[in-house]
Amino acid sequence: MERFQKYYLSLIFLAIYSQISAQANCNIFTEENCRKACEISNQAGEYQGLSLSQLAFDKAIEICPTYDNAYFEKSVPYLKNGDFITWKALIDKAVELNPKEHLGYRAWCGYQFLRDYKGAIQDFDELEKYYPDNLGYSKNGDYNLYVVKAICYSAINQKDKAIQILENLFKTKDNHFGLYDYYQLGVTYFETGKYDKALENFEKQSKVYDFAENIYFRSKVSKIRNKDYLDLKSLALKSYDEGKTMKDAYTHNFNKVYRVQITEL
């Protein structure tokens, strides 16, 4: 094979393999067609977005129309590529068939890709009926979904409600703190003018993972209090340039701060 062709073939595989999704356990199906649909979906999921893959999901749906994962897997490339109309129709079908499994994902994606805060809150409320104490985690693993619910309330300016959700979560025994949890609570306190509580959470965040945005907000609190803030500002910029910022491959994080905003402080 020519070097040129080899190079571009590797690109295609890179594009595909960066989108691989998780495999379902097909042995749980007693009905033959649904087990087969599950196996087809598992195979097709490895070639996410390709026509071959989409056709395979159609086949899986045809032989087992109640197999929710086929709708879910088929929906994913539409979400990633900005066709939200098609995505929503498919993910709604998956939720209808298996709400316990897909409500959290639909909520997360509605928030992450479309900032559909109210839609996400509705889904979280519905999900809570199935799982009263544990909503699970965001697809990218960054957040407990209670944190995302709090973010949604914060975004629609119900800051007290957001704070209440986060404080309750943080008090929960065995809570696993996410990468940005204290930061999100800190910013919410900051926005309500409670700078002591904000700083307390930014300090806690710095012990988990101290990134540019978190340092920027500490600097902001210092500036508001007429204290020296320039060292922290410089540190925030340094961290930013070292790549220690809030990152997401597909979208931008809520309460992300951009480099230029730090320079303007």
Added chain:
Amino acid sequence: MMKILYISFLLPILFSCQSEKNVTVYPNQVGDIVFDKNIDNPDFKRCLDKDYGIQYYNNSEGFQYKGEKIAIIRELEKLNLSSSKKINGYITIRFIVNCEGKTGLFRVQQMNDNYLEENLDKDFSVKLLNFTKSLNGWIPIEIRGKKLDYYQYLTYKITNGKVSEILP
């Protein structure tokens, strides 16, 4: 490689028993955009001879624009665009960024806040399309030292006739 061969052989068998049924035709990859001489600028060229379906998120950097997304947000704020109607929903504009950072093959999708297709406001969507076309800070994706064409989109969340957020 064995798996892709497996699925390639599996599918014809799966579909052989339903040759008379309608089968949906999909593009090679979901979201592929094909040149349309009626709407696309013929001067826009892809750098690669084929469409390899590279997406903006296929490298570790994700969304790449000079001055980051906030540069786009601030440019839009300067124009103070709004719809004459109190519409709510989303206008998504998908396009290709070529290896020189130039853009083309723009496609627009409008939906209401129930995620259903709806022409929210034609004039407003044309303004947002023209704004999107005017953006010239896109950074080409580089994978293993090669600059590549890639797909990008911008979604404008519209609240009460104004852009309230730009995504992704």
